[in-house]
Amino acid sequence: MWHLYQHTLCPFSRKVRFLAAEKGVTVELVRELPWERRDGFIELNPAGQTPVLSDGTLVLIDSVAICEYLEETVERTSLLGSGAAERAEQRRLIAWFDQKFYSEAVVPLLSERMFKRVVARAAPDAGVLRAAGRAVEGHLDYFDYLLERRRWLSGPAFGMADIAAAAHISVADYLGGIDWDGHDSTRQWYSALKSRPTFRPMLGEKMEGLPPPPHYDKLDF
């Protein structure tokens, strides 16, 4: 049995959970708060980061490595695409979310709205939140541009780029960081993702002391 050490507002954990569900792989969730640096967790992953996937013998670390492991070992429709060019485009967009969207939008939101409220008990910095809002707006404009030309983010087929995107966007949305007005193409695409039975369970989870905005788990938002 696979155990996934994860945190509900960690986008990398959400990406692995969504992908595992799409692949039909059952994982038992272990709640891990990385900032607590629990000894047993540091032994498992010296980097102290979620997610970690382990079956008790094999320990897989880093969401990209875990997703590619599941892609290579589970016989199901490929979520990376069939040709080299398709896979390159999927990987470009996965990196976009894991690096660019994460650092410009998710990190400031997590730090100001989650960490400061739940852990540090400090007031959020309005300037940091404003800059994150501007960054999100620029990203949404780009996703609209792509989705006006493609059915899914990387092309005609649903794939790992959509999974990575939904993981990061859902965390930003939970933290009230997304203004959907004027972004109908991205909103339509995200609504289709929200309705997938493999993704919906995550939208029902709440972090104690930090409720999401009312539209967060609605299909019509």
Ligand SMILES: N[C@@H](CCC(=O)N[C@@H](CS)C(=O)NCC(=O)O)C(=O)O
């Ligand atoms: N490249 C890693 C990034 C994982 C990551 O940054 N996880 C965050 C939580 S979302 C974390 O554990 N941060 C704690 C730390 O870096 O010490 C992956 O894709 O899994």
